[in-house]
Amino acid sequence: MNKILIVDDDQELSSMLADYLGAEGLQVSQATDGAQGVDALLKGEADLVVMDIMMPVMDGLEALREIRRHSSVPVIMLTAKGDDVDRNIGLEIGADDYLSKPFNPRELLARIKAVLRRTDTSSTKPAITIDTLNIDSASRAATINRSKLELTSTEFNLLYLLAENAGLPITKKLLSEKALGRKLKPYERSIDMHMSNLRRKLAAHDAEHLLTTIRGLGYQLTPQRKSH
Incomplete structure (x- = not known):
């Protein structure tokens, strides 16, 4: 059973989401501010965090920064509708996805399931080596020159997808x-x-030369050589 941590000071919304997600087979715990959320995550286990940005004591962005110092657990941020600044900052800090309030709980469930599917290691793909970059699907780890790349779940998935299609442009739509x-x-x-x-x-x-922007289309990983 996947464990979900909801961090939101709106206790009515949080309880409603906990009931809804629990009925869908997810194990849910709750925290009412960013500091509690970080503490709960670091003390226990969570497969995914759903976290609001606007909270007392420690807001969601500060909490996300603290989480990323210790963990690559997937985080879905809840943002105010039209608040592009906080949304972009969240993505820069390391959020895996976001959802604007108000939202349909079914949409949140769909986002959660999509992230959990992407982080499922039960059906792994082959490791890929491109130049000095190695991407291991089984451990969901990437190294370059034998040094670990600290990637979020989404960044790992993007890198692996580009590596699978190295030398070919991939559209933003497909990514x-x-x-x-x-x-x-x-x-x-x-x-x-x-x-x-x-x-x-x-x-x-x-190694920034590996990643090429294809203007008006998407992105491409451009190796000097590729082997499996």
Whole structure:
């Protein structure tokens, strides 16, 4: 049974979501502010965190920063409708996905299931080596020059998808459907934000040249050589 941690100071909404998700076979725990959420995550186990941004004591963005110092657990952020600034900051910090309030609980459930499917290691794919980059699907870990790349769940999925199709451009539409598990909305920049994070992490290992932006289309991993 997958464990979901809901972090939201709206206790009525949080309890309603806990009942709804629980009825769908998920084990749900709750926290009412960011500090409690971080503490609960680090003390216990969670397969995924659903976290609001606007909270007392420690807001969702600060809590996400703290979580990313210790864990790559998938995080879905809840944002105010039309609040593009907080949404983009959340993605920059390392959120895997976001959902704007108000939302239908069925949409949240669909997002949760999509993320959990992407992180399921029961049916693994072959490891891929491209130049000095190694991507291991079984452990969901990536290294470059034998140094670990600290990736979020979504960043790992994007990198693996690009590596599977190395040398070929992949559209943002396909990246969203395969790596995020949902269709890309008009004017949505979530894929661009995730790819910007991925490029920055590759650059820290002098490997940003591997990732190429195909203007007006999407992205491509461009190796010097590829082997399996």
